[in-house]
Amino acid sequence: xxxxxxxxxxxxxxxxxxxxxxxxxxxxxxxxxxxxxxxxxxxxxxxxxxxxxxxxxxxxxxxxxxxxxxxxxxxxxxxxxxxxxxxxxxxxxxxxxxxxxxxxxxxxxxxxxxxxxxxxxxxxxxxxxxxxxxxxxxxxxxxxxxxxxxxxxxxxxxxxxxxxxxxxxxxxxxxxxxxxxxxxxxxxxxxxxxxxxxxxxxxxxxxxxxxxxxxxxxxxxxxxxxxxxxxxxxxxxxxxxxxxxxxxxxxxxxxxxxxxxxxxxxxxxxxxxxxxxxxxxxxxxxxxxxxxxxxxxxxxxxxxxxxxxxxxxxxxxxx
Ligand code: A2P
Numbered sequence: 001x002x003x004x005x006x007x008x009x010x011x012x013x014x015x016x017x018x019x020x021x022x023x024x025x026x027x028x029x030x031x032x033x034x035x036x037x038x039x040x041x042x043x044x045x046x047x048x049x050x051x052x053x054x055x056x057x058x059x060x061x062x063x064x065x066x067x068x069x070x071x072x073x074x075x076x077x078x079x080x081x082x083x084x085x086x087x088x089x090x091x092x093x094x095x096x097x098x099x100x101x102x103x104x105x106x107x108x109x110x111x112x113x114x115x116x117x118x119x120x121x122x123x124x125x126x127x128x129x130x131x132x133x134x135x136x137x138x139x140x141x142x143x144x145x146x147x148x149x150x151x152x153x154x155x156x157x158x159x160x161x162x163x164x165x166x167x168x169x170x171x172x173x174x175x176x177x178x179x180x181x182x183x184x185x186x187x188x189x190x191x192x193x194x195x196x197x198x199x200x201x202x203x204x205x206x207x208x209x210x211x212x213x214x215x216x217x218x219x220x221x222x223x224x225x226x227x228x229x230x231x232x233x234x235x236x237x238x239x240x241x242x243x244x245x246x247x248x249x250x251x252x253x254x255x256x257x258x259x260x261x262x263x264x265x266x267x268x269x270x271x272x273x274x275x276x277x278x279x280x281x282x283x284x285x286x287x288x289x290x291x292x293x294x295x296x297x298x299x300x301x302x303x304x305x306x307x308x309x310x311x312x313x314x315x316x317x318x319x
Protein backbone atom coordinates (compact mmCIF):
# COMPACT_ATOMS: atom_id res chain seq x y z
CA UNK A 1 0.00 0.00 0.00
CA UNK A 2 1.31 3.46 -0.96
CA UNK A 3 2.15 5.75 1.98
CA UNK A 4 0.74 9.23 1.50
CA UNK A 5 3.05 12.16 2.28
CA UNK A 6 1.70 14.40 5.03
CA UNK A 7 2.41 17.89 6.29
CA UNK A 8 1.91 19.25 9.81
CA UNK A 9 -0.46 22.20 10.09
CA UNK A 10 0.01 24.86 12.76
CA UNK A 11 -2.29 22.83 15.07
CA UNK A 12 0.15 19.92 14.82
CA UNK A 13 -2.36 17.79 12.90
CA UNK A 14 -0.90 16.12 9.81
CA UNK A 15 -2.81 16.61 6.58
CA UNK A 16 -2.22 13.94 3.92
CA UNK A 17 -1.13 15.81 0.80
CA UNK A 18 -2.96 13.58 -1.66
CA UNK A 19 -6.66 13.19 -0.97
CA UNK A 20 -9.76 12.07 -2.75
CA UNK A 21 -12.03 14.72 -4.24
CA UNK A 22 -15.75 13.97 -4.08
CA UNK A 23 -17.04 16.98 -6.04
CA UNK A 24 -18.80 15.73 -9.20
CA UNK A 25 -18.77 12.15 -7.90
CA UNK A 26 -22.38 11.19 -8.38
CA UNK A 27 -24.49 9.52 -5.75
CA UNK A 28 -24.51 5.91 -6.85
CA UNK A 29 -20.78 5.80 -7.59
CA UNK A 30 -19.23 7.88 -4.84
CA UNK A 31 -19.67 5.23 -2.16
CA UNK A 32 -17.68 2.66 -4.05
CA UNK A 33 -15.04 5.29 -4.97
CA UNK A 34 -14.55 6.21 -1.31
CA UNK A 35 -14.37 2.57 -0.21
CA UNK A 36 -11.93 1.72 -2.99
CA UNK A 37 -9.79 4.73 -2.24
CA UNK A 38 -9.54 3.93 1.46
CA UNK A 39 -8.55 0.35 0.73
CA UNK A 40 -5.92 1.64 -1.71
CA UNK A 41 -4.43 3.75 1.09
CA UNK A 42 -6.11 7.14 0.73
CA UNK A 43 -6.44 8.79 4.14
CA UNK A 44 -7.82 12.20 3.12
CA UNK A 45 -11.36 12.65 1.81
CA UNK A 46 -12.46 16.10 0.66
CA UNK A 47 -16.21 16.60 0.99
CA UNK A 48 -18.79 19.37 1.07
CA UNK A 49 -22.46 19.66 1.87
CA UNK A 50 -22.90 21.28 -1.55
CA UNK A 51 -21.68 18.16 -3.36
CA UNK A 52 -24.96 16.48 -2.46
CA UNK A 53 -23.35 13.14 -1.65
CA UNK A 54 -22.20 13.32 1.99
CA UNK A 55 -24.65 10.60 3.11
CA UNK A 56 -23.10 8.12 0.72
CA UNK A 57 -19.58 9.21 1.60
CA UNK A 58 -20.55 8.67 5.25
CA UNK A 59 -21.81 5.16 4.53
CA UNK A 60 -18.53 4.32 2.83
CA UNK A 61 -16.43 5.68 5.70
CA UNK A 62 -18.56 3.89 8.31
CA UNK A 63 -18.27 0.58 6.46
CA UNK A 64 -14.49 0.94 6.14
CA UNK A 65 -14.20 1.64 9.86
CA UNK A 66 -16.58 -1.21 10.81
CA UNK A 67 -14.75 -3.64 8.52
CA UNK A 68 -11.45 -2.72 10.19
CA UNK A 69 -9.94 -1.30 6.98
CA UNK A 70 -9.12 1.99 8.69
CA UNK A 71 -9.51 3.69 12.06
CA UNK A 72 -11.29 7.02 12.35
CA UNK A 73 -8.18 8.69 13.71
CA UNK A 74 -6.19 7.59 10.65
CA UNK A 75 -8.54 9.49 8.33
CA UNK A 76 -8.54 13.16 7.44
CA UNK A 77 -12.04 14.32 6.56
CA UNK A 78 -12.68 17.83 5.28
CA UNK A 79 -16.10 19.34 4.67
CA UNK A 80 -17.40 22.79 3.79
CA UNK A 81 -20.09 25.13 5.03
CA UNK A 82 -22.46 26.01 2.20
CA UNK A 83 -23.31 29.63 1.39
CA UNK A 84 -26.88 29.37 2.70
CA UNK A 85 -25.53 28.78 6.22
CA UNK A 86 -23.03 31.61 6.67
CA UNK A 87 -25.42 33.54 8.90
CA UNK A 88 -24.24 32.93 12.45
CA UNK A 89 -27.45 31.22 13.60
CA UNK A 90 -27.14 28.51 10.90
CA UNK A 91 -23.45 27.57 11.16
CA UNK A 92 -23.53 24.94 13.90
CA UNK A 93 -26.77 23.49 12.57
CA UNK A 94 -25.18 23.04 9.12
CA UNK A 95 -22.08 21.49 10.65
CA UNK A 96 -24.17 19.06 12.69
CA UNK A 97 -26.06 18.02 9.55
CA UNK A 98 -22.76 17.33 7.78
CA UNK A 99 -21.47 15.35 10.77
CA UNK A 100 -24.67 13.33 10.84
CA UNK A 101 -24.54 12.68 7.05
CA UNK A 102 -20.87 11.70 7.24
CA UNK A 103 -21.59 9.63 10.39
CA UNK A 104 -18.72 11.28 12.21
CA UNK A 105 -18.32 12.81 15.65
CA UNK A 106 -15.81 15.36 14.42
CA UNK A 107 -14.27 16.71 11.22
CA UNK A 108 -10.57 17.20 10.73
CA UNK A 109 -11.20 20.39 8.79
CA UNK A 110 -14.25 22.56 8.12
CA UNK A 111 -14.04 25.32 5.54
CA UNK A 112 -16.23 28.28 4.60
CA UNK A 113 -16.91 27.10 1.04
CA UNK A 114 -17.15 30.57 -0.58
CA UNK A 115 -17.05 34.14 0.73
CA UNK A 116 -20.61 34.41 -0.54
CA UNK A 117 -23.84 34.51 1.47
CA UNK A 118 -27.16 33.40 0.07
CA UNK A 119 -30.54 33.23 1.72
CA UNK A 120 -32.16 29.94 2.57
CA UNK A 121 -34.77 28.81 0.08
CA UNK A 122 -35.74 26.09 -2.35
CA UNK A 123 -32.80 26.88 -4.65
CA UNK A 124 -29.21 25.75 -4.67
CA UNK A 125 -27.66 28.46 -6.80
CA UNK A 126 -29.40 31.83 -6.60
CA UNK A 127 -30.75 33.24 -9.83
CA UNK A 128 -31.91 36.60 -8.50
CA UNK A 129 -30.34 39.34 -6.42
CA UNK A 130 -33.03 39.06 -3.72
CA UNK A 131 -31.88 35.49 -3.00
CA UNK A 132 -28.44 36.74 -1.94
CA UNK A 133 -27.00 38.63 1.00
CA UNK A 134 -24.08 41.03 0.76
CA UNK A 135 -21.23 40.32 3.15
CA UNK A 136 -21.99 43.68 4.81
CA UNK A 137 -25.19 42.03 6.09
CA UNK A 138 -23.53 38.70 6.86
CA UNK A 139 -20.01 39.47 8.06
CA UNK A 140 -17.49 36.66 7.65
CA UNK A 141 -16.10 37.56 11.12
CA UNK A 142 -19.42 36.46 12.68
CA UNK A 143 -19.46 33.20 10.73
CA UNK A 144 -15.89 32.63 11.82
CA UNK A 145 -16.77 33.10 15.51
CA UNK A 146 -19.19 30.19 15.15
CA UNK A 147 -16.51 28.03 13.58
CA UNK A 148 -14.25 28.88 16.50
CA UNK A 149 -17.03 27.71 18.81
CA UNK A 150 -17.14 24.46 16.86
CA UNK A 151 -13.43 23.97 17.60
CA UNK A 152 -14.05 24.73 21.30
CA UNK A 153 -16.80 22.08 21.26
CA UNK A 154 -14.49 19.54 19.53
CA UNK A 155 -16.86 19.25 16.58
CA UNK A 156 -13.95 20.11 14.29
CA UNK A 157 -10.20 19.97 14.79
CA UNK A 158 -9.20 22.65 12.27
CA UNK A 159 -11.08 25.45 10.53
CA UNK A 160 -10.34 27.28 7.33
CA UNK A 161 -11.71 28.95 4.24
CA UNK A 162 -12.02 28.34 0.53
CA UNK A 163 -11.97 30.70 -2.43
CA UNK A 164 -10.73 33.54 -0.23
CA UNK A 165 -8.62 36.32 -1.71
CA UNK A 166 -5.58 37.69 0.10
CA UNK A 167 -7.66 40.78 1.00
CA UNK A 168 -10.37 38.68 2.64
CA UNK A 169 -7.79 36.59 4.48
CA UNK A 170 -6.15 39.77 5.77
CA UNK A 171 -9.49 41.07 7.03
CA UNK A 172 -10.29 37.77 8.71
CA UNK A 173 -6.89 37.61 10.41
CA UNK A 174 -7.63 40.96 12.08
CA UNK A 175 -10.50 39.57 14.13
CA UNK A 176 -9.89 35.82 14.23
CA UNK A 177 -9.11 34.17 17.56
CA UNK A 178 -8.10 31.01 15.67
CA UNK A 179 -6.07 31.62 12.51
CA UNK A 180 -7.49 29.83 9.46
CA UNK A 181 -5.52 26.61 9.02
CA UNK A 182 -6.19 26.29 5.30
CA UNK A 183 -7.29 28.21 2.24
CA UNK A 184 -8.59 25.89 -0.48
CA UNK A 185 -8.40 27.54 -3.88
CA UNK A 186 -8.26 26.53 -7.51
CA UNK A 187 -4.62 25.80 -8.23
CA UNK A 188 -2.72 24.03 -11.00
CA UNK A 189 0.08 25.04 -13.41
CA UNK A 190 -2.29 27.29 -15.43
CA UNK A 191 -3.33 29.13 -12.21
CA UNK A 192 -0.37 29.05 -9.86
CA UNK A 193 -1.54 31.83 -7.53
CA UNK A 194 2.02 32.77 -6.61
CA UNK A 195 1.07 35.81 -4.51
CA UNK A 196 -1.43 33.76 -2.52
CA UNK A 197 1.12 30.95 -2.18
CA UNK A 198 3.66 33.39 -0.70
CA UNK A 199 1.11 35.11 1.53
CA UNK A 200 -0.07 31.80 2.98
CA UNK A 201 3.48 30.65 3.53
CA UNK A 202 4.24 33.84 5.43
CA UNK A 203 1.12 33.46 7.60
CA UNK A 204 1.44 29.68 8.07
CA UNK A 205 -1.81 28.97 6.26
CA UNK A 206 -1.78 25.70 4.35
CA UNK A 207 -2.91 25.79 0.72
CA UNK A 208 -5.05 23.10 -0.82
CA UNK A 209 -5.47 23.25 -4.58
CA UNK A 210 -8.77 22.24 -6.10
CA UNK A 211 -9.26 21.20 -9.71
CA UNK A 212 -5.64 19.98 -9.76
CA UNK A 213 -6.32 18.08 -12.99
CA UNK A 214 -8.37 20.87 -14.55
CA UNK A 215 -11.82 19.45 -13.69
CA UNK A 216 -12.52 18.27 -17.22
CA UNK A 217 -15.79 16.74 -16.02
CA UNK A 218 -17.25 20.10 -14.91
CA UNK A 219 -19.71 21.34 -17.52
CA UNK A 220 -19.46 24.97 -16.37
CA UNK A 221 -15.74 25.33 -17.08
CA UNK A 222 -14.69 28.70 -18.43
CA UNK A 223 -12.26 27.10 -20.89
CA UNK A 224 -12.08 23.82 -22.76
CA UNK A 225 -8.29 23.68 -22.52
CA UNK A 226 -7.10 20.31 -21.22
CA UNK A 227 -4.23 20.57 -18.75
CA UNK A 228 -3.39 16.93 -19.22
CA UNK A 229 -2.74 17.54 -22.94
CA UNK A 230 -0.34 20.43 -22.39
CA UNK A 231 2.82 19.53 -24.38
CA UNK A 232 5.17 20.53 -21.55
CA UNK A 233 3.28 18.35 -19.06
CA UNK A 234 3.07 15.48 -21.55
CA UNK A 235 6.84 15.73 -22.24
CA UNK A 236 7.69 15.64 -18.53
CA UNK A 237 5.38 12.66 -18.02
CA UNK A 238 7.10 10.76 -20.84
CA UNK A 239 10.54 11.57 -19.47
CA UNK A 240 9.52 10.48 -15.97
CA UNK A 241 7.63 7.36 -17.05
CA UNK A 242 4.39 8.51 -15.48
CA UNK A 243 1.10 10.07 -16.59
CA UNK A 244 0.30 13.80 -17.03
CA UNK A 245 -2.11 13.56 -14.06
CA UNK A 246 0.73 12.29 -11.90
CA UNK A 247 2.95 15.20 -12.96
CA UNK A 248 0.20 17.64 -11.93
CA UNK A 249 -0.31 15.99 -8.55
CA UNK A 250 3.40 15.71 -7.77
CA UNK A 251 3.97 19.36 -8.78
CA UNK A 252 1.50 20.38 -6.06
CA UNK A 253 2.93 17.98 -3.45
CA UNK A 254 6.51 19.11 -4.12
CA UNK A 255 5.40 22.68 -3.38
CA UNK A 256 4.05 21.62 0.02
CA UNK A 257 0.41 22.02 -0.99
CA UNK A 258 -2.30 19.38 -0.83
CA UNK A 259 -4.65 18.30 -3.60
CA UNK A 260 -7.73 16.11 -3.75
CA UNK A 261 -8.09 14.95 -7.35
CA UNK A 262 -11.50 13.45 -8.02
CA UNK A 263 -11.83 10.04 -9.58
CA UNK A 264 -14.39 7.29 -9.41
CA UNK A 265 -12.23 4.88 -11.40
CA UNK A 266 -10.14 2.32 -9.52
CA UNK A 267 -7.10 2.45 -11.82
CA UNK A 268 -7.01 6.23 -11.83
CA UNK A 269 -7.49 6.33 -8.05
CA UNK A 270 -4.46 4.08 -7.65
CA UNK A 271 -2.50 6.09 -10.21
CA UNK A 272 -3.23 9.38 -8.47
CA UNK A 273 -2.13 8.09 -5.07
CA UNK A 274 1.05 6.65 -6.59
CA UNK A 275 1.98 10.15 -7.81
CA UNK A 276 3.84 10.48 -4.51
CA UNK A 277 6.53 8.22 -5.98
CA UNK A 278 7.09 10.31 -9.13
CA UNK A 279 10.42 12.17 -9.17
CA UNK A 280 10.41 15.70 -10.59
CA UNK A 281 13.66 17.65 -10.65
CA UNK A 282 14.31 21.41 -10.50
CA UNK A 283 14.29 21.61 -14.29
CA UNK A 284 10.83 20.02 -14.45
CA UNK A 285 9.53 22.36 -11.74
CA UNK A 286 10.97 25.35 -13.59
CA UNK A 287 9.28 24.33 -16.85
CA UNK A 288 5.99 23.85 -15.01
CA UNK A 289 6.31 27.23 -13.31
CA UNK A 290 6.41 28.86 -16.75
CA UNK A 291 2.97 27.53 -17.69
CA UNK A 292 1.09 30.01 -15.50
CA UNK A 293 -1.57 31.85 -17.52
CA UNK A 294 -3.97 32.92 -14.79
CA UNK A 295 -6.66 30.63 -16.13
CA UNK A 296 -9.51 29.87 -13.76
CA UNK A 297 -11.59 26.92 -14.89
CA UNK A 298 -14.06 27.98 -12.18
CA UNK A 299 -14.31 31.68 -12.78
CA UNK A 300 -17.21 32.23 -10.34
CA UNK A 301 -19.47 33.91 -12.91
CA UNK A 302 -22.22 31.67 -11.48
CA UNK A 303 -22.35 34.02 -8.46
CA UNK A 304 -22.79 37.15 -10.53
CA UNK A 305 -26.55 37.57 -10.95
CA UNK A 306 -28.01 40.77 -12.36
CA UNK A 307 -27.93 43.61 -9.80
CA UNK A 308 -26.66 41.13 -7.18
CA UNK A 309 -24.11 41.97 -4.49
CA UNK A 310 -21.31 39.83 -5.97
CA UNK A 311 -19.11 40.63 -8.96
CA UNK A 312 -15.92 38.99 -10.19
CA UNK A 313 -14.09 42.07 -8.90
CA UNK A 314 -15.41 41.82 -5.34
CA UNK A 315 -15.11 38.00 -5.22
CA UNK A 316 -11.49 37.73 -6.34
CA UNK A 317 -10.32 41.22 -5.29
CA UNK A 318 -7.90 41.33 -8.21
CA UNK A 319 -6.81 44.48 -10.07
P1 A2P B 1 -12.70 9.99 -13.52
O1 A2P B 1 -13.51 10.27 -12.32
O2 A2P B 1 -13.45 9.26 -14.60
O3 A2P B 1 -11.36 9.34 -13.21
P2 A2P B 1 -10.31 17.43 -10.87
O4 A2P B 1 -9.86 16.61 -9.72
O5 A2P B 1 -9.31 18.44 -11.33
O6 A2P B 1 -11.68 18.02 -10.64
O7 A2P B 1 -10.44 16.45 -12.14
C1 A2P B 1 -11.35 15.39 -12.16
C2 A2P B 1 -11.42 14.84 -13.58
O8 A2P B 1 -10.17 14.21 -13.92
C3 A2P B 1 -12.47 13.76 -13.73
O9 A2P B 1 -13.01 13.86 -15.03
C4 A2P B 1 -11.70 12.46 -13.55
O10 A2P B 1 -12.34 11.42 -14.24
C5 A2P B 1 -10.39 12.82 -14.24
N1 A2P B 1 -9.24 12.07 -13.71
C6 A2P B 1 -8.97 11.76 -12.43
N2 A2P B 1 -7.79 11.12 -12.33
C7 A2P B 1 -7.30 11.00 -13.59
C8 A2P B 1 -6.13 10.44 -14.15
N3 A2P B 1 -5.23 9.85 -13.38
N4 A2P B 1 -5.98 10.50 -15.49
C9 A2P B 1 -6.89 11.10 -16.28
N5 A2P B 1 -8.02 11.66 -15.83
C10 A2P B 1 -8.23 11.63 -14.48
